Amino acid sequence: MTSTRLLWRIAGLAALLSTLLFVFGFAYAVRDILYPQAAGPGQAEEAAPVDHTKEPDKLQIVAIGDSLTKGLGDTTGEGYVGKVKRGLEKTLDKPVFLWNYGVNGIRTNELLQYVTDPKSEIPQSLRKADIILITIGGNDLFQFSQTQKPGDATQPALNFNNVRKQMPEAQERLGKIFAAVAELNPKASIVYLGLYHPFLDYDPAREGSRLLGQWNAKAYELANRHPNITVVPTYDLFEKQLNQYLYSDHFHPNAEGYERMAQRVLQALQ
Amino acid sequence: MAIRGEKKMTANSTEHVLSVQNLKKKIRSKWIIKGISFDVGPGEVFGFLGPNGAGKTTTIRMLVRLIRPTEGSIKIGGIPMDKHPNEALKQVGCIVENPELYGYLSGWENLEHFARMLPGVGSERIREVVAIVGMEKRIHDKVKTYSLGMRQRLGIAQALLGNPKLLILDEPTNGLDPQGIKEMRQFIRRLAETGLSVFVSSHLLSEIQLMCDRVAIISQGTVIAVGEVEELLRQADDTIVWRVDRPDEAERMLQELGLAPVRLAEEEGTEAEERPEEDLPAPDRPGEGRNAGCALSVPMEEARVPEVNRKLAEAGIGIFSIQKKNPTLEDLFLRLTEGERIG
Amino acid sequence: MGSIYPLVQNETIKMLKKRRFLVVLLILAILIPMFTYAQMKVAQNYRKQFGTQDWRVTTQQQIIDYTNRLGSNRVPEEIKKYIRVEVKRLQYALEKNVDPQSPNGVTFARDFMKNAVGLFVPLLIAVIGSDIVSSEHSTGTIKLLLTRPVSRWKVLLSKLLTLLMFVALILLATGILSYLIAGLVFGYAGWTAPVLTGYQIAGDELSTANVHAVPQWLYLIMEFGLAWFSCAVVACLSLMVSVLVRSTAASMGIMLATLIAGTILSNMVSSWQSAKYFFMVNLETVNFLTGQMPPIPGVTLSFSLAVLAAWAVCGLIVAFVVFERKDILN
Numbered sequence: 040m041t042s043t044r045l046l047w048r049i050a051g052l053a054a055l056l057s058t059l060l061f062v063f064g065f066a067y068a069v070r071d072i073l074y075p076q077a078a079g080p081g082q083a084e085e086a087a088p089v090d091h092t093k094e095p096d097k098l099q100i101v102a103i104g105d106s107l108t109k110g111l112g113d114t115t116g117e118g119y120v121g122k123v124k125r126g127l128e129k130t131l132d133k134p135v136f137l138w139n140y141g142v143n144g145i146r147t148n149e150l151l152q153y154v155t156d157p158k159s160e161i162p163q164s165l166r167k168a169d170i171i172l173i174t175i176g177g178n179d180l181f182q183f184s185q186t187q188k189p190g191d192a193t194q195p196a197l198n199f200n201n202v203r204k205q206m207p208e209a210q211e212r213l214g215k216i217f218a219a220v221a222e223l224n225p226k227a228s229i230v231y232l233g234l235y236h237p238f239l240d241y242d243p244a245r246e247g248s249r250l251l252g253q254w255n256a257k258a259y260e261l262a263n264r265h266p267n268i269t270v271v272p273t274y275d276l277f278e279k280q281l282n283q284y285l286y287s288d289h290f291h292p293n294a295e296g297y298e299r300m301a302q303r304v305l306q307a308l309q
Numbered sequence: 310m311a312i313r314g315e316k317k318m319t320a321n322s323t324e325h326v327l328s329v330q331n332l333k334k335k336i337r338s339k340w341i342i343k344g345i346s347f348d349v350g351p352g353e354v355f356g357f358l359g360p361n362g363a364g365k366t367t368t369i370r371m372l373v374r375l376i377r378p379t380e381g382s383i384k385i386g387g388i389p390m391d392k393h394p395n396e397a398l399k400q401v402g403c404i405v406e407n408p409e410l411y412g413y414l415s416g417w418e419n420l421e422h423f424a425r426m427l428p429g430v431g432s433e434r435i436r437e438v439v440a441i442v443g444m445e446k447r448i449h450d451k452v453k454t455y456s457l458g459m460r461q462r463l464g465i466a467q468a469l470l471g472n473p474k475l476l477i478l479d480e481p482t483n484g485l486d487p488q489g490i491k492e493m494r495q496f497i498r499r500l501a502e503t504g505l506s507v508f509v510s511s512h513l514l515s516e517i518q519l520m521c522d523r524v525a526i527i528s529q530g531t532v533i534a535v536g537e538v539e540e541l542l543r544q545a546d547d548t549i550v551w552r553v554d555r556p557d558e559a560e561r562m563l564q565e566l567g568l569a570p571v572r573l574a575e576e577e578g579t580e581a582e583e584r585p586e587e588d589l590p591a592p593d594r595p596g597e598g599r600n601a602g603c604a605l606s607v608p609m610e611e612a613r614v615p616e617v618n619r620k621l622a623e624a625g626i627g628i629f630s631i632q633k634k635n636p637t638l639e640d641l642f643l644r645l646t647e648g649e650r651i652g
Numbered sequence: 653m654g655s656i657y658p659l660v661q662n663e664t665i666k667m668l669k670k671r672r673f674l675v676v677l678l679i680l681a682i683l684i685p686m687f688t689y690a691q692m693k694v695a696q697n698y699r700k701q702f703g704t705q706d707w708r709v710t711t712q713q714q715i716i717d718y719t720n721r722l723g724s725n726r727v728p729e730e731i732k733k734y735i736r737v738e739v740k741r742l743q744y745a746l747e748k749n750v751d752p753q754s755p756n757g758v759t760f761a762r763d764f765m766k767n768a769v770g771l772f773v774p775l776l777i778a779v780i781g782s783d784i785v786s787s788e789h790s791t792g793t794i795k796l797l798l799t800r801p802v803s804r805w806k807v808l809l810s811k812l813l814t815l816l817m818f819v820a821l822i823l824l825a826t827g828i829l830s831y832l833i834a835g836l837v838f839g840y841a842g843w844t845a846p847v848l849t850g851y852q853i854a855g856d857e858l859s860t861a862n863v864h865a866v867p868q869w870l871y872l873i874m875e876f877g878l879a880w881f882s883c884a885v886v887a888c889l890s891l892m893v894s895v896l897v898r899s900t901a902a903s904m905g906i907m908l909a910t911l912i913a914g915t916i917l918s919n920m921v922s923s924w925q926s927a928k929y930f931f932m933v934n935l936e937t938v939n940f941l942t943g944q945m946p947p948i949p950g951v952t953l954s955f956s957l958a959v960l961a962a963w964a965v966c967g968l969i970v971a972f973v974v975f976e977r978k979d980i981l982n
Contacts, residue, residue, distance in 0.1 A: 043418060046668055047661055054664075054817035057824040064877025071874060072940045072953045075850035075862035109720060136701070138709060140716050143723040158747045160712030336979075373799040375980040398801040405799070409792030413669050422665070425658035426800040467796065 098135045100124055101164050103150060103220075104174035107232065108141030112286030113297045119232075120172055122301035127170075127308070138164050146178045147212035154219045162223055170308065171220060171229040176254060179209040180234065181290070199246045206254065214261045221265035229268040230304055233258055235277040237290045271303045324387055326351050326400075326475045326506040327372070332381035334367055341367050343530040344381070349475065349508055349523075354501045356521030356538070357510040364530040365510045366406065369479050372508075373403050386474050399427070402473035406480065408464025412453035416444060416463050419452060420470065427471040438466040442496075458489040465496075476500065477508045482516055494520050526645060533645045541641055548608050548634040554627035556603035562624055563607055566617060570605040606634070659802065659810030660817075663784070667814060672783065676776050677825055683772075684833045687764060692837050695755055707751040715742050734945045737853065741943050745848060750865060756842035757835030758868050762875060764830040765823075769879040770936045771915050773826060774886040778907035780818050781890025782900065784811050785975070789898040794980055808895070808975045812968070815887045823880055827872070847871040851943020863943075875938050881957070882935040885964040886911070889931065892967040895975050918947040928955075931963040 102108045102120040110118015117125070124137045140153070140161050150173075153161045165171060180202050220229055233255040236247055251274060262268040276299045277284055277292070284296030292300065327349040334342040342364045349355040359365050370376040372383060374394050383390040385397040410419045420438070424430040439448050442462040452460065461481065468476055481497065482490045497520055501507050511517050517524055518538060526534045534541060553559040556572060563570040609617070614631060621628060667673060698710050718735045721727050727735075745751070765773070785808070788794040797807060831840070846865035853859070866874075890907050897903040914932020917924075927933060928948045934956040939946065946952075 043421075043665055043669075047665055050664055050668060050821065051661070051817070053824065054820045058816065058820040058880075060873060061820060061823060061877045061880035064873035064875070065881050066877070067870075068874035068878050068941060069953065069957070071849060071866075075852065075864070138713060140712070142716060142719050158743060160708045160715075160746055164709055164712065336981075370795075370980065375795060375798055377977075377979060395801040395803060398799060401799070403799050405795040407792065409795065411666060411669075411791070411793055413671070414666070418665070418669070422662050423796065423800065425662050426797075426802050428655075428801075471801075 096133055098127060098131060098133055098169050099167055100127075100135065100137045100170045100172065101161075101168035102137065102139045102141055102172040103153065103161065103165070104141050104172070105145050105150075105178055106141065106143040106291060107174040107177065107300075108139065108172065109143050110141070110297065111143055112288065112291030113294045115294050117294075117297070119292075119297040119300040119304065122298055123172065123304050123308075126301060126305045130305075130309070138168075140164070141174075144178055145175070147175055147209045147216065150175050151212050151216050151219070154216060154223070165220060165223045165227075168224055168227045171224065171227050172304065173216070173220070173229065173231045175216065175231075176209060176213060176234055176258075179205060180250070180254065181237070199250060202247075202250055206250065210254065210257045210261070213258060214264075217261050217265055217268055221268060225267060227267060228308060229265070230307060231258060231262060231268060231270050232300065232304070233270055233272045233274060235273045237277070237281075237285060239278065239281050269307050271300075271307045273300055273303065276300065276303070324351075325349060325384070326353075326386055327355075327508060328382075328384040328387075329368075329372070330382045330384075332368065332371060332383065333379050334371060334376065335379045341530055342371070342378075345525075345527065345530075345532050346381075347525045347532060347535050349506050351474070351506055352501055352504045353523060354497060354507045354509060354521045356517035356524035357508060357527065358512070358514065358517050358524055359510075359527035360512055363527045365512075365527060366479060368527070369403075369405060369477060369508075369510055372477060373401060373405065374398060375405065399471060400474040401477060402465075402468030402471060402475070403477035404461075404464040404468055404479060404481070405477075407483075408460045408467075410452050410460065410463060410467070413451065415451055416448040416455070416466075419463065420448075420467060423467050424470055430470050434470060434472075438469045441469060442466045457484050458486070458492075461485065461489075461493065473505070475506045475508060479510050480512070481509060482511070482513065490516075526641075528645070534641075547611050548606055549611070549614060550630075550632040550634055551605045551607060551621075552629040552632075553603065553605065553621065554629070556605060558624065559605060559621060559626050562621060562626070563605065563617070566620065568607050568609050568617070570607045573604040573606050655802065656806055656810055656813070659806060660813050663810050663814035664817065667780070667784075667818060670787075672780050673818060673821065676780065676822055677829075679776065680826055680829050681833075684764070684830050687830075688760065688834045688837055691755065691760060691763075691834070708746060711742050711746055711751075715739055715746075718742075733949075737943065737945050741851065744863065748848065748865070750846050750848055755838045756845075757831045757838055757840045758842040758845070758872060760834030760838060761827050761830040762847075762868070762872055764834075765826065765875055765879055766938050766942070768826065769882055769938050770918075771911055773822065773879065773883055774911050774935060775908060776822055777819055777883050777886045778890050778911060779904065780822070781815050781887050782894050782897075782903040782907045784815055784891065785894040786898055786900045786903045790900055798980060804976050805972055808891075808972055812888070812891055812971075815891055816884055819880065819883045819887050823876055823883060827876060843867070843869045849874075849941050849943075853943065853945060871941070875941060878937045878941070882937060882960060885931060885960045886935070888964040888971075889967045892971040895971045929959060931960055934959045 100120070100123070106112075108118065108120055110116065110121060113119075113121075115121075118139075118141070120137065120139055120141070124135050128135045142149070142153075145153075153159055154165065155162070217229075217231070234251050236242070236251050238247060239245075242248065255270070255272060255274060258270050262270045277296065284292055284299065286293040286296075325348040329348070330346050332342055332345040333340065345364075345368055347355075357365055357368070367376060371378045372385075372390075374390060374397075378391075383397075386400045388397040388400070390397045410416075411422065414422065417435070417439075420435045421432075424432075424435055439445055442465055444459065444462055444466065447455065447459065452463065455463065465476075465478075465481075468478075478497070482493050485493060494516070497507055497509065501522075509517070509520060521538055523535070523537050524541065525532050550573070551559065551563075551570075560570050560572065607617075611633065618628065618631065718739045722732055722735055722739075785794075788797055798804060845868045847868050848863050848865055849871060850862040850864045851859070852862060886907075889910075890903075893903045893906050897906060911932060914930060914935065917927050917930060918933040918936075920927070925948065928951055933947055934951070936947075937953060937956050937960075940953045940956075946956075
């Protein structure tokens with residue numbers, strides 16, 4: 040019948056043409072993978088322009104920093120950043136969005152790299168933020184001797200000499216981070232969380248407390264150079280009932296500890 | 310009907326259309342076919358008779374190259390199958406077992422399908438074969454809507470597509486109603502009259518008897534008789550049917566007399582498998598008008614009837630009737646394959 | 653070869669009339685909208701979470717997530733290797749300002765095929781292929797097919813060619829349907845968007861030395877070309893199974909089980925090295941375009957293609973030898 044013949048013609052032709060196309064694609068792909076040619080200059084320039092303008096009527100939080108930003112130890116998974124977001128959502132009548140760039144275990148040098156790296160998206164994001172939350176420095180100070188992992192808190196080898204040696208450099212980098220962030224976004228409210236002493240109970244001489252005091256004082260000083268940076272202290276939050284607010288690794292806060300930190304931040308923001 | 314020209318046929322008449330020599334087949338170290346030979350001439354309807362499992366289908370499959378023979382040769386129109394299978398197959402149209410066609414295609418599409426596999430067969434020829442089997446009305450319907458008889462006819466149309474010299478039909482009347490059987494029989498005779506050779510297999514003895522010129526009888530993988538149907542029938546002894554009241558005793562006595570009685574039917578036929586009801590023409594049926602007892606069919610000379618009758622009567626066996634039967638292929642077959650049937 | 657043309661015509665008509673291809677199209681037409689919907693949900697979720705559809709933000713977020721996983725002690729070293737490569741790829745995309753996942757009809761077609769070539773499309777091929785010979789057995793039509801004056805190898809060759817035609821048709825249909833359906837949601841633009849390719853993996857290092865951008869349409873053809881090769885191999889093997897097994901259901905079952913076992917295996921092969929010689933774990937040659945780590949370290953495109961080709965050739969030899977010799981007993 041003619042319909043059968045027509046069907047055969049269409050199917051046959053379509054199959055033949057697509058097979059040819061696929062064979063070409065196959066050959067091209069194999070050649071391209073096995074003998075790739077480097078890009079000519081400017082080949083990737085035609086990318087669609089990305090719209091970096093801020094959208095109105097929403098609040099954008101950008102969080103940068105170490106494991107505290109990431110929320111390590113919080114079994115609810117929120118961290119203080121998430122809790123701040125939730126708190127703001129409750130009080131404000133607009134959507135709150137959070138970009139969390141926290142990376143476990145980083146120190147001031149790495150964070151400085153992140154906020155100044157032109158390849159990274161973080162500077163762009165910071166520019167778009169309404170609120171910027173920063174935690175950093177804990178790893179610089181408390182990863183005492185490299186042999187000791189922070190999680191292994193049974194016998195923390197408190198080597199404060201090391202800390203004393205490293206502190207000036209770390210403080211200098213903190214200043215650079217503040218400067219970079221404030222420059223990227225002069226309009227946002229920037230909050231830096233001060234450090235607490237997780238090993239207070241192993242430190243009867245309170246040697247570490249003195250050092251932390253120096254760090255936090257320096258942070259105040261550095262922050263004061265930029266009108267939109269606020270330092271929120273956390274030292275006192277963990278001073279009395281340390282174990283009640285710390286996670287089982289004896290280093291990071293637990294959910295309750297993060298909650299107290301978040302309350303502080305919310306108060307500072309309002 | 311333009312199946313084969315008259316002149317061509319006479320030119321070929323000295324040559325066998327199908328010639329099978331010492332065909333053997335071993336499957337899994339067992340000889341299924343143990344040496345079969347026969348020839349089919351032009352314009353002849355050749356019967357291939359045997360009980361189920363005798364090797365009929367295996368032989369037919371070897372004829373059309375579905376199965377490779379282990380030994381022996383097949384020539385079709387003088388062309389050896391093993392050397393030039395395609396040239397040999399070009400001269401054959403066949404239906405192996407049931408006419409299984411593509412149910413999701415129409416009859417016409419099925420014929421187109423098989424026509425594409427034959428050189429030089431176009432829609433002209435398709436129209437011709439459709440006319441031969443008389444299926445013009447339903448040819449564009451899907452095959453799955455066809456009755457068995459129509460499928461059978463479409464199968465034959467398909468087999469005729471390539472102008473074959475030889476038509477191989479495996480149990481062509483299987484499953485047809487009496488009317489269909491009659492039509493098929495006439496149809497096959499008509500094809501043969503046009504010069505086509507037809508090879509028909511059957512386990513239905515009456516079919517072969519009514520349709521075929523010559524017959525080969527096969528049993529357990531060997532041909533036990535080949536010849537013209539009439540001639541074979543003449544060879545068969547007369548058959549006397551004894552209807553008696555105590556068949557077991559009678560059977561034993563007849564055997565003592567050196568005869569080979571065959572029990573035809575019992576009260577509630579336990580023996581029906583090889584001979585379905587329609588197999589036996591009405592007059593032969595032993596149950597017809599009987600008062601009681603059982604019929605024993607005994608191949609024997611007519612002259613011995615009085616003697617046997619007396620012996621049975623002396624033994625106190627009641628005889629309801631003694632009937633002389635014209636020999637049929639059935640009797641012949643039973644006699645030839647006696648060992649298989651009784652022993 | 654003149655006589656092969658009508659045979660292929662026969663097989664194609666049968667395949668179309670049997671409605672198997674229609675079933676495949678139907679499956680695609682049902683599944684693609686589901687995937688489209690899922691993709692749309694993902695996009696919406698990103699928006700909800702980050703308040704932006706800016707791919708740069710989400711890509712950076714992805715990098716950060718990966719970086720965090722790298723820092724964890726619980727992540728096994730093999731996965732870390734994989735993550736490091738992935739991070740590098742994403743960073744490169746940021747640097748070059750090329751969205752690795754811009755959503756539009758073309759990208760969806762691209763992504764869909766990338767994910768489907770490992771299992772889904774081969775399954776469709778198997779559905780069609782495993783029945784191409786065995787169905788003739790189960791309907792008994794094989795007896796008519798093989799008593800024609802046509803050599804058996806020609807009959808099987810016509811079935812193979814038809815199968816390859818339908819491989820192309822299925823891929824074509826997958827591409828067109830996914831483009832059309834996803835385009836309804838994501839738009840039909842994006843043919844010329846640049847896509848990065850040319851990544852090379854040496855050990856666990858990702859080399860971007862030769863990375864270059866190609867327009868998306870060309871990338872799509874390359875991807876489908878590689879997918880086509882994998883599918884053609886599956887088709888050859890389906891044909892073999894179909895010749896060896898008389899029942900359609902059984903041959904389809906064998907093919908499906910093999911393919912599904914392949915996806916399970918590829919998750920485990922990092923510890924069982926010799927599994928790389930199975931064809932099933934080598935189907936996803938498409939991944940070499942995107943610079944993703946192969947499932948087994950050390951597997952290259954040439955290796956995968958060689959394994960696939962070897963399987964296909966062996967399968968075809970078995971299929972043709974058996975088909976040529978076997979007695980049709982039922």
